[in-house]
Amino acid sequence: MTHTPRIPLLAGLPLAVAAGLFIPVQGRINGALGAALADGIAAAVVSFSTGLILMIVISLALPKGRAGLARILPAVRDRAFPPYYVLAGGIGALFVFAQSFAVGLLGVALFTVAAVTGQTLSGLLVDRIGIGPAGRRPITGIRVLGSVLTVAAVAWAVSPRFGGGGSGFLPLLVPLLLPVLAGFLMSFQQAMNGTATVHYGTPVAATLVNFIAGAAVLWTPWLVKLAVAGAGNALPDQWWYYLGGPMGCVFIGVGALLVRSLGVLVTGLGMIAGQLLGSLGLDLVFPVPGTVVALPTVLGTVLTLAAIVLATLPWPKGALKR
Template identity: 85%
Template sequence: MTHTPRLPLIAGLPMAVAAGLFIPLQGRINGALGVELRDGIGAAVVSFSTGLVVMGVISVALPKGRAGLARILPAVRERQFPRYYVLAGCIGALFVFAQSFTVALLGVALFTVAAVTGQTLSGLLVDRMGIGPAGKRPITGIRVLGSVLTVAAVAWAVSPRFSAGESVLQLLLPVLLPLLAGFLMSFQQAMNGTATVHYGSPIAATLVNFIAGAVLLWAAWLVKLAVSGAGNPLPGQWWYYLGGPLGCVFIGVGALLVRSLGVLVTGLGMIAGQLLGSLGLDLVFPVPGTVVALPTVLGTLLTLGAIILATLPWPRGALKR
């Protein structure tokens, strides 16, 4: 096992925020590809497959990548971590499934709140259980308060986009899928982070992540192909194929950071980046239905404040449960 130095919070948290900026951009690209193909699962397959190609090239071209590649099979064979950790990419595939099946029904706003709520709650749980490479981290009152404020701030930021007149009961079942996908994302980050420690490189962990997710999505798409046929042919514009490479960035950075920051703080940092990136896209490249109101800006700022609250080095025992 390769021991790499841990990053201090002041360096790691901005990296998490920067990685989170790519998530809404990837979502915008994959969403446009899904519309172009008239096939949401097909768009997810393209995204994961291009990401897999990029990670394969990086793994072979870079010395660090080749070294990590050589450690994958020995690490799995010697059970240096639970073998099911290699299936972490299936959680990413589930998240893409959740987007494909529920965003059209719920809207991006409600989907985001459900996913962030699940991810924030599980971030506390995963840190407490010590599943990630950072080990066990206590559930303190400050961390709980910061998590609750994060969820509330995200809900406030996206509130202008909520559709009116829909029954809560009508939305309850569809909301459970992004809630579950978000909840499992913290486990994915912990599993990838642990694998990174044993592979000696986030490159290898990201490659394995894309292999597992791509296999699952290809299987799902083949079933869909047999049932309802193919969608439109692949478009010629190059930018439709950037979703996978962008995924390589935030999956790899997440796998690198959880050892230093823990799962909760890494997730909160990425949530902040996601909101900032969404706000920037809506201001610079608005799409039909885009709403940038005062709650959007203030909710984003409150999210940043909540994350600072949850990550500052408070005195030992402050509001500890």
Template identity: 65%
Template sequence: MPHARHLPAVIGLPLAVVSGVAIPLQSRINGALGQTLGDGLAAALISFGTGLVLMILISLLFPRGRAGLAQLVPAVRERRFPRIYLAAGTIGALFVFSQALTISLLGVALFTVAAVMGQTLSGLAVDRAGIGPGGRRVITPMRVIGVLLTVAAVVWAVSPRLEGTGTTAALILPLLLPITAGILVSFQQAMNGTAAVHYGTPITATLMHFIAGSSVLLLAWLVKLLVAGPPEPLPEQWWYYLGGPMGCIYIGIGALLVRSLGVLLTGLGMIAGQLLGSLALDLVIPTPGTVVVFATVAGPILALGAIILTTLPWNRGLQRRS
């Protein structure tokens, strides 16, 4: 595998947390755009499309982007990694689609809990199987505890918003979609991270992610266009189109970090950032029905504590033997 610089956890984890902050900001922007257009699928397509345009510009204007493009065809032709990794962006499209399809029924809080449960559990499995560029990572008791504490932190943080979502069997099937999407997110990060190593830069991996995701969403939207007709006119406000750049930050940093931190730890850091970003938005730009109580503040703190426990060298000898 080509040489790539390893980042120490003291640098990588803050980067993961910062990139996670972009997720609730992107969700808020895309949600507002979907309401304005009356079409959540169109909003997702615009988000992916603006991200794709930005990544094309970065790939062409920056030397590392051009160098990565030069490695794209040789990497695929020589099968340096499985070609299915080029389709990692379709997982992102599935995640966005699951938001558009189920959030109105489940609510944001329950959707978040379901997706985080899937992502953290699959993060353990992906690291154990060695699918990511960082190789195999042993499942230690502290990593399991870190996963459980992270899920508990998310449940605690969103618990004020879980009231009224219902607990009937009618929610079981809708819950399966965000759980599945969350499970696949870990594989997406591993695939993008592996491709980034072989391209020599996460820029090209992020570009390919947006190409694949935009293609799937465009096809789905065209089908919907034939059935339901066009959405409302595009809004003039510039901030409606920042969802794509937020996604570039999240995907690019994730592809960079999984080699050094592993899929699980990268995901935990991003989840902590997601909780912190959601808290900041609720405090600075609250939406109708926003509730900020003790649990809303304590949840992100517990998530950060879970990350610290997971990174401490409790089982360094066991990991070295593995």
């Protein structure tokens, strides 16, 4: 195991927020690619495949990347961590599939609230049981309050977009549970990636393994679909359609790096803040049909930032501890 220095909160939290900025941009790109291909699974395959190619190049080009590659098999063989951690990328594939399947049925707003709720709840749980490299972190009243406020703030921020998710509750039950499950598992993905990073010595190797697993999970159903239904539209010529995968490399790698220092909950909350800020920036600078930027959008984003500050401040030991 290599001992990389821990990143201070004041440096790590802004880095998590910055990484979160890429998530809505990636979503916008992958959504446009899915529409161009008329195939959401194919868009996810393209996204993961371009990310995988980039990670292979980086891993071979950088000395740190090559050193990390050399540690992957020994770490798995020696059971430095549970072997199923190498399948963490499958969770990312599930999240991308959830986007392609559920967003059209629920709308972006309801999907976002469902995924954030799942991720925030599991962030508390993962920190409590100590799956990540930061070890066990107690569930305190302050951390619970910050988590609840984060979910409420995200719901408020996206509330102007509610109303396009269809009619009736039962038809939406399964589509609604899918993003909750995908969001819930994302904290486990970050914890597993963080633990693997400690043993590989670099988040580059952990990110590469993620993209290998995620690409395998997505290629399998797409090949079945290809055999049954045939190919969809041809790949578009515009270069920006292929930036989704590289952006995924950024927030997966940064998450794997930060969870050892910040814990899973705080890393996840920081990325949620970045996601809201990025969504707000996209809606203001590059609006699409149906874009709504209202006062609750701005105030909900500000409240999210306040909730994250509340959850991450160095409160005295035992303050509201459960």
